[in-house]
Amino acid sequence: MCRCSAVIKTLIFLIFYLHLSSAVTHTLQYVYTGVTGINFPEFTAVGQVDGQQFDYYDCNIKRDIPKTEWIQKNVGDDYWSRETQNRHRAQEVFKVRVGTAMQRFNQTKRVHTVQWMLGCELDDDSTTRGYSQDGYDGEDFISFDLETLTWIAPTPQALITKNKWDHNSGWKNQLKNYLENTCIDWIKKYVSYGRETLERKVRPEVLVFQKHSPSPEVVCHATGFFPKAVMITWQKDGEDVHEDVELRETLHNQDGSFQIRSILKVPAEELQKHTYTCVVQHISLEKDLVLPVNERRIPKGGGSIAIITAVVAALCVLNSIVFVGIVVWKQKVRKEADVKKGLFISDK
Structure with missing residues (x-):
C-alpha cells in the first residue's frame, strides 16, 4: 500500500510539473456579491482575467470602472455603459436573492451574503471549461453542471431553486452558450488587450x-x-x-x-x-x-x-474589501450584453 501511494504521488507530481512547465491556461472570472447587515456596499462586482482584477462596480459609485491600464486603452465608453447597465440589473436581482436566501434558512436580520462566481478557462491546446457557482454566507448553495446541464444543490434549502432552474431550458441554454462561447471569446479579446501584462513571467x-x-x-x-x-x-x-x-x-x-x-x-x-x-x-x-x-x-x-x-x-x-470579507469558495459586445441580461434572473 505504501509503495502504491508513493507511486501515485510521484505520478501526480510529474503530471503537475509537466503542466507547469509547458501548458498555459487563461481564465476569466466574475464575482458578484450581495450583502446585508453591515456598513458596506450592498452589491459589488469584480471581473478578473488570469487572476488580475480589470474592472469594479459597487452600488455606491453606480458605474463599472477600469482597474487596469490595458482595459482602459482598448475599450470605449460604449463598453463601460453596457457593463454598467449589466451591473445595475444584477444589483436588483441580488437584492431579491439575499432576501430569498434568508427566508430559505429561516433567518432574520444579521450579516448575510449571496455570491455568484461565473467564469471560464482556455488552455493553449484549445481545451475549455466553464462554471457557475452560487454561495450563501460563504458556503456552496447551488452550482451548474455544464456536462449534464443540470443544477447541483448541496443543501436542502437550495432544492427549490434547483427544481425551478432545472425546468428552465432557456436559462440553461443561455448559460451554456455564455460559458462555452461568449466567455471564451472575451478571454481571447482580453488576453490580446493585455498580452504584455498577462503573459509576462516573473520569478518568485x-x-x-x-x-x-x-x-x-x-x-x-x-x-x-x-x-x-x-x-x-x-x-x-x-x-x-x-x-x-x-x-x-x-x-x-x-x-x-x-x-x-x-x-x-x-x-x-x-x-x-x-x-x-x-x-x-x-x-x-x-x-x-x-x-x-x-x-x-x-x-x-x-x-x-x-x-x-x-x-x-x-x-x-x-x-x-474586494470580496466583501467573505470566502470566495473552492474554482460580440452587443451579443454579450444580451446574454448577460438573460443570466440575471431570480428564482422568486
Missing part, C-alpha cells in the same frame, strides 16, 4: 523561516511571481516529504503578482539531525529553486517575519 522571491508557536514548523513563503501556477514541495535528505505539509491559498499582491506559503510541521530535533529543503517550481525559472532550512534563513527577533506578516495582513484587508 522565496524566504524560508522557522516558527516556534503554537508548535514547531518551517514556512516557505514565495511572493511576487506571475503567472499564478506554482509548486512548492519539501524534501528531507533529498527525499520528498508529503506528511505534515499544509499548502495555503494563493493570494494576490497589489502589483498583480501572487504569493503563497507552504508550512511543514517538524520538531526542532529533526531539523538538527536532517537536511530539510524547500523546492519551488515556476514557469519563470530555468531550474528549481532549492532553499535549505538553516540558521541564515531563520529570522531572529521577528524582523523578517514581521514584514511578511504585515504584507499578508495588508493583503487580507485588500481581499476583504
Whole structure:
C-alpha cells in the first residue's frame, strides 16, 4: 500500500510539473456579491482575467470602472455603459436573492451574503471549461453542471431553486452558450488587450523561516511571481516529504503578482539531525529553486517575519474589501450584453 501511494504521488507530481512547465491556461472570472447587515456596499462586482482584477462596480459609485491600464486603452465608453447597465440589473436581482436566501434558512436580520462566481478557462491546446457557482454566507448553495446541464444543490434549502432552474431550458441554454462561447471569446479579446501584462513571467522571491508557536514548523513563503501556477514541495535528505505539509491559498499582491506559503510541521530535533529543503517550481525559472532550512534563513527577533506578516495582513484587508470579507469558495459586445441580461434572473 505504501509503495502504491508513493507511486501515485510521484505520478501526480510529474503530471503537475509537466503542466507547469509547458501548458498555459487563461481564465476569466466574475464575482458578484450581495450583502446585508453591515456598513458596506450592498452589491459589488469584480471581473478578473488570469487572476488580475480589470474592472469594479459597487452600488455606491453606480458605474463599472477600469482597474487596469490595458482595459482602459482598448475599450470605449460604449463598453463601460453596457457593463454598467449589466451591473445595475444584477444589483436588483441580488437584492431579491439575499432576501430569498434568508427566508430559505429561516433567518432574520444579521450579516448575510449571496455570491455568484461565473467564469471560464482556455488552455493553449484549445481545451475549455466553464462554471457557475452560487454561495450563501460563504458556503456552496447551488452550482451548474455544464456536462449534464443540470443544477447541483448541496443543501436542502437550495432544492427549490434547483427544481425551478432545472425546468428552465432557456436559462440553461443561455448559460451554456455564455460559458462555452461568449466567455471564451472575451478571454481571447482580453488576453490580446493585455498580452504584455498577462503573459509576462516573473520569478518568485522565496524566504524560508522557522516558527516556534503554537508548535514547531518551517514556512516557505514565495511572493511576487506571475503567472499564478506554482509548486512548492519539501524534501528531507533529498527525499520528498508529503506528511505534515499544509499548502495555503494563493493570494494576490497589489502589483498583480501572487504569493503563497507552504508550512511543514517538524520538531526542532529533526531539523538538527536532517537536511530539510524547500523546492519551488515556476514557469519563470530555468531550474528549481532549492532553499535549505538553516540558521541564515531563520529570522531572529521577528524582523523578517514581521514584514511578511504585515504584507499578508495588508493583503487580507485588500481581499476583504474586494470580496466583501467573505470566502470566495473552492474554482460580440452587443451579443454579450444580451446574454448577460438573460443570466440575471431570480428564482422568486
